[in-house]
Amino acid sequence: MNGWRELIRVENVVKRFGTTIAADHVSLSIGEGEFFALLGPSGCGKTTLLRMLAGFETPDSGAILLDGKDLTNVKPWKRPVNMMFQSYALFPHMTVYDNIAYGLRQEGLAAAEIERRVRQVLELIGLPELAKRKPGNLSGGQRQRVALARAIVKQPRVLLLDEPLAALDRKLRVEMRLELKRLQNEVGIAFVFVTHDQEEALSMADRAAVMRSGKIMQVGTPEELYNTPANLYVAQFIGEANVFAGRLQNSQGEWRLVTNANAYRVPSTEVQRSGLTNGEDAAVVVRPERMVIEPCEGEQDSAPLNRVFGRLLEIAYLGNARNFVVETDDGQRLSIQTPATELAPPVCVGESVCVGWKVESGILVSASENGGGKADEQA
Amino acid sequence: MRVRNWLRLHTSLVYLFLYGPILMLIVLSFNRSGLPTAWGGFSLHWYQELWQNKALLNAALNSVLVAGGSTLVSAVFGTLLAMGLERIARNMVLDAFVFLPMIIPDIVLAIALLSFFTFLEMPLSLLTITISHIVFNIAFVAAIVRTRLSYFDNTLEEASLDLGAPPLKTFFKITLPLIFPGIVAGSLLAFTISLDEFVIAFFTAGPARPTLPILIYSMVRFGVTPDVNALATIVLSISALLILISQRLGGTEGFF
Amino acid sequence: MKKLVSPLVLLGPALTWLGIFLVLPLALIFVYSFFQRGAFGQIVPQFTLGNYMRLFNPTVLKVFLNSLRIASLVTVLALLLGYPTAYFITQQSARWKNTLLVLVILPFWTSYLIRTYAWIVLLNREGVLSRLLISLGLSREPISFLYNDTAIFIGLLYGYLPFMVLPLYSSIERLNPELREASFDLGATPLKTFLQVTLPLTLRGVVTGAIFVFVPSLGNFFVPELLGGGQRFMIGNMINNQFLKARDWPYGSAMAFGVMAIVLILLLFQAWITRRTEQS
Incomplete structure (x- = not known):
């Protein structure tokens, strides 16, 4: 972690839905180029935190900063942050090419530039021949790659991934862990992903935050979490x-x-x-x-x-x-x-x-x- | 968000459009003066008036007979149809055929049936209306029972067979109880539609025994009379009640 | 159970009924449409294409075009009123959603005739609107708002609006909300998201709703009769007249198949759209 530089800072964020508390004074720093996991059981608030980073939820109080600039009230479509959705959310009426080009078109880039970048990212995910297919005709693994490509082609500062591997079968899941690591290395973007699977978090993340009932229990490298848990909860949740x-x-x-x-x-x-x-x-x-x-x-x-x-x-x-x-x-x-x-x-x-x-x-x-x-x- | 407020206003106006005229009718039906604009005090006068109208009571009875008869037949046929459709591979042509009566303009169906009964030299009567109503009511019952069946876990039947109940017993002990709410919901819907159906009844009714909608049509053509308000209120209330019950039983869901 | 009872036994009664009381009657008027009318209104079994030719004479054609115009306008208005409403309903909490839906469903299944009558009470010369204008001093004498195309529009729109809202609701409801979020996330504003994602993906609901409004509007005869005063003809009135007044059943049958041809084209269009959207 030499040269670690803060990219995202979550400051004392609170978010309630009715009587349940999804984020209870959460503070967190994520570094540039870091592969960061939000880990916890379902309902612990990890997805809400991710959605607040994306801008789909607004904190009741507290702030979210990116490069020191306050993002808290910036609309999702204006944030330099992109997300890979759990369902992948590929537009079913558009081809793979159009799906990936969608975000670039919103920026009003020239067609040639769009074409170049889409081709490039298709190479990167290893599916250059599928550009004309519709999402309905792709396998689960292919869909996942396209969803990833669609988000990283925008070259965001941070890529958010909501349970990125949950929809895949077990064998593919293990393969994709390595693949995600490789892609992250190659593009150098900070990845923040949500998972309930501690094995997934430990195997992919540089650092992970273990969450429970809207609170962060511990932040650390996989080794720190496993060998020096901060409390009994973390000790039992990890391994x-x-x-x-x-x-x-x-x-x-x-x-x-x-x-x-x-x-x-x-x-x-x-x-x-x-x-x-x-x-x-x-x-x-x-x-x-x-x-x-x-x-x-x-x-x-x-x-x-x-x-x-x-x-x-x-x-x-x-x-x-x-x-x-x-x-x-x-x-x-x-x-x-x-x-x-x-x-x-x-x-x-x-x-x-x-x-x-x-x-x-x-x-x-x-x-x-x-x-x-x-x-x-x-x- | 501004968009949300705008949507809310729009939706409120749409509901006002849908319910304003009905509410107005209901209020007027209790107006002693019988005039649309002068409030003569609350009164049940126009309802009492209806009660003395022999022709109207007869027409209402006719409507109930037609609706009851057509519902009974279409409940059985429609349920069997839904079960049959569920058991075979989805067939576009068959589907289109079965649900055709729901989509062709009712005037076309009406003249076709009129021609057919005339061709067969069948005198037009309550029977011809009932036969005609069954044609489209089958589709409504089938549509609702089919939705119900699509949630149905087929292994339940298999479990029953495995435990030694023969097919017929399995049907009565397992299948029927589980889809029964759907059948009731579909039947209530069919009954309501039949009760209110005008166009096909208008063409297939004999001159002697009109149904209620036919009578209402002839009353309305001669202009506004205050007793129609009361009648309208009653008919709308009964329909609404039946539909609400049907809805509770999961009736109208999954129609589209 | 699947293999134990033949589906034919189950399908049999309904299909037989529909065969006798749906297919045969339609086949009969199809045959009639090629026959001639006798001097006393009887049907003369002599082949002719004349009934169909007469559909193209200017008066009839005008009625057809007028009906198409009215039905199209009603459909467009229903879509403009219905889409935002359906959209709004999908955005509500489960309880409100249910209540609002039931409120759309209720008029959907209750007597259209009576609901048309309500508009007579509102719009006629001695009606609520007319009286209201007088008492507000906006008019000196009673005005009838009935017996014009606007009254017919209102009557049809009023009757068939729920037919639009329900299919729209179900197609919007079925849309994965993450798709809209994904579009926002990729930089599209709400308006662009609506035009590029939401609308194309709910096109099926739009088409279904449009057909559910258009087809019955086209064939309706009592709304033009009651609110249009029977002077403003639509196809439904014309067919009605041929059967119950002029007693030219072959001609009326040909008109009915004219309507059916239009309906068929629309249904094929719908099937095409459905297939296209199902592909994805």
Whole structure:
């Protein structure tokens, strides 16, 4: 992120629809040329935020700036911002060529210039031979590319994408992720996309904002979101998480999380990062792939491991990994993943097992979970 | 936005255009003076007058008989037709044929039927009107039941068959109850249309037993009389009521 | 179920009925239209093209053209009044939308005859409008607003306006709202968006509505009779006359097929438009 320069600034934006709040004092900066994701479950306000960037909704208060200029009350057709719609919104009565030329014609460009730019963008998306087709005669993937072409041909400062891959089938979706990345690199425009799919956000975005009930829970790179979530919500939304809730305690210089049944050691670096202090409610989050599972025998305290005991409920072979579901003695379910390339641990369904993780693999987050939360209990 | 306000004004005026004359009729029907401009106080006088008009009551009875008869037949035929159309591939020619009575000018249908009945030497009567009304009412019932059927989940019938109910039983236990609101809605609509239908009835009615619209036409041709206002109010109210019920049952949706 | 009951059993009763009471009667008057009228109004089964030739004599042609003119004007007016109304309805919340639609549907299905009568009450010499003008001092004596082309226009427009609004509403409603937003997003102003996106994509509704207004306007005979005083002839009155007064049924039948020819052309046009818009 060297040379990062702010392009869009969202300042304290509030938007209500009746009694529901879609944007609750949202502030955000997006950089030039950045690939930025707005990530969250449906109804979290991410699409509203995108539509406010496009100009289809006006904030109740707050401002949206582009290059330092206030865009808040600029009409959609006057903004240097273009959008790829979830339904693609290709004009069904126009050919692919006319669809792409539509925006350029509004600018009153000369026909030759329009032709040149349309041809160029058709090359870019790899569909030069489809210019004369109507959208009705295109496949889903082709439609998506045309919708993209129609928006980027205007050379906007920002391209907004509303669930860009949602309408595609799974295989195509994975392909298009790479394709979108490639296109974004090539055109150098900032992309802001909305998705509810964390895998999509992590795999494409330079940075992502995780949203919930109109609030931004955390903004960060995919690695930051995964490895250092700001709160329990983000920890659970991004990737799979095993959560141990309890109270943080410092005894003789060593930090522990004390739960009903157990006490787990917590790395002091995590305590520092989270800013939690002695006696606070907290949770330790452990990713499934950071856990190990073994039969319940042998010596019980190999030094750097936290341990918990339970019964193995289920083993699933996923091709690239094995997934184990364990029910702990106090009834919590844990998910453990080991690479399929390794030998399967010698455990059987129904038997007692021992689950462990290295102390430094534990992520410490506040259990009270700022940002207005329920969902602190793992269902 | 300025455009929105302009649209609102436009729409209000259009609704005023649609409802102004009707509301005026209703108000006048309660006017004791019987004059369109001088308010003589609220009165049910003109309604009582109607009640004593034998010819009118007879015509109303005729209309109900025609509407009832044509609705009964077209409810059955129209429902079966809709189910049949749903079961075969969409056929433009067949569709055009079935819904033809809805689109050809009624005067053409009227003279054709008049010629046909005359050719067969069938005396014109309530029966000939009823037969004629069935021709277009089938289309209305079919159109509405068909919309209903298009929402119908075919696997429900298959599930019933799978669970051991033979076709006829499946029809009465599963299909019919589910499309019944559509049939009722279509029938109410057909009844209303038939009740108000004038042109075809005018050509296929015998001289002795006119329907209500025919009688109204002859009254209206001789100018404005205050009792027609009362009659008009009653007829419009009944139609509106039937249509509202039909609408509630999902009747008029998906017509276009 | 699909395979268990033959569709023929289901289609049978209705198709038989329509075969006997729709196809045969139309076929009969088609045959009549090539026959001659006898001295006493009876039908003489002798082939002639004369009835169709007589459609082109100046008086008849004038009535046809006049009817076409009136029906076209009514259609255009209905479109101008109906489109903004339909558009406005689609923009409302679900509850208002429903209410407004029901209010359009109600007159659609209620007695047209009575609704025409309401205009007699409004427009006649002793009517509401005339009296109103007198009491406002704008006129000294009663004026009749009936018995002219304007009265016929109003009567037809009043009766068939809902026929325009409903198909327009459903085609505008079906339009994906993201298409309009996409157009705005690409830099088109609301007016351009309307002309380049909304209108072309609702053309089907426009054509359907236009036909639903035009065809019955063309064939209507009681509005010209009641509001036009029977002096201003439209095709419907002419056919009516041939059948009930002049008793020249062959000639009347030929006129009816003249109307049917016009209707057929319109329907083919509609099918063509539908196919064109369905392609996309």
